[in-house]
Amino acid sequence: MTTEDVTPEHDRLASVVRQHAGPLAAALMRITGDFATAEDLVQDAVLAALRHWPEEGIPDRPDAWLFTVARRRALDGFRRADNYRAKLAQLQWPVPPAADERLRLIFTCCHPALSREAQVALTLRVVCGLTTEQIARAFLVRETAIARRITRAKRKIADAGIPYRVPDDDELAPRLTEVLTVIYLLFNEGYLATAGPPQSRDLAEDAEWLTGLLHQLMPTEPEVAGLLALIRLHRARAAARFSAEGEIVRLQDQDRSRWDTDAIADAIRLLTRTARRKRPGPYQLQAAIVACHAEAERWEDTDWEQIVLLYDMLLHLAPSPVTRLHRAIAVRYSTGARAAMSELNDLAEVLGEYHLYHATRAELLRELGEPDQAKTADRRALELTANPAEQAVLHQRLTWA
């Protein structure tokens, strides 16, 4: 990675590209009626922008610039497809805006008939305008692997007849869940990797931007608002999550004065407004749990009873052993370590390969006066995590505890 990748100018470039790539893809998609063609043209235009803009500066109308490049490329390139040429030749700037088309793009990229990996790569490229190289770097995967993934996905969209449209009402709920899963995965990837290469930070930002876009396009969907609030509540506290050395700072040790209290208040207002729709869902509940933490001025002020209650509601809607583990942690602070331990014991079988299960067990064992067993659990957790920042915490505990 070169230093220019992380300069403020580069950030601005990336955000300008992201803002305009999706609408351009949507417009080209409408004209050509062909997903793969539209996607190729956008990618070409984005690459041209990344080549020219750092030297020539960002143009006054980046959207018109990108459009002109894509159009010229299309007219040059598609000798075979006379119908595209004819359509594109007629096309003039400005293209009439159509918010709904970006929604179609998102739903096509996240179609359940595509693999999760393909959904993620396509969404980043088509909706956020990332290049193949940027995606590869963010996921620490070879560029050729990402390129192959995208090519295969585009072929499947064409050959298997994956439609380019927003799902009908009767199928909207599961398909929206699919989209939110993709975005949440992106967010987690970016959020957890914060100690990794600086470029990875973009994914959390991309995830927030995507959710914001989706919220703007589907303002009455409570789970979209819930995910947006959840991501914003996390990002509002990001500055306190890592030490200067890049190590994770535990929630109880974080300097809460570094939290962005305005952003927290905004996110909580969004969540409260959304709750009035009385259509609770897993993202709204997770956001509410994070809000409990974000609202506490000190660790000691955390409302653990409320958090346990919210976890109960979450488990009711979306049963999961990992959620039960998190609930057990809340039980530790509301009731005590022994109660939490007995909940953990029930999870031994399903979460035996999950590092946080063992890390949590280690903490409880230490509190219950079993330092040797605690060390064994920490060691097990260390074996199971691949995340360098989490490894560092566990190493430190093994050395000092």
Add this chain to the structure above:
Amino acid sequence: MKYVLLFVEEEQFARDLEAMGPAERERAYQRVYEWMDTHADKIRGGNKLQPAETATTVRLGGGEPVITDGPFVEGKEVVSGYTEIEVADLDEALRMVSTWPGCPIIEIRPLM
């Protein structure tokens, strides 16, 4: 677009069908016929296959053809029938199979 729906049975499904009384089995078949009727305008053909034990697999390419008893993949899941359909796109095919009352797995393959 044209697709073929490959209906796939598992051992459990075959056992459940086996365990049914005649009236119950009749009702199960009836539900499949009803589904076929409902979607008749999109169905272009298809058939139920004889059980996998009746299959014969031939492998070519290495001198003499090698003939073996049984389906080409040994497994718990076997193709038990197919239907060719013509619908607008994959979503319509997905919506169609979501109400399929028979075997538990369906593979949707576009035709060339």
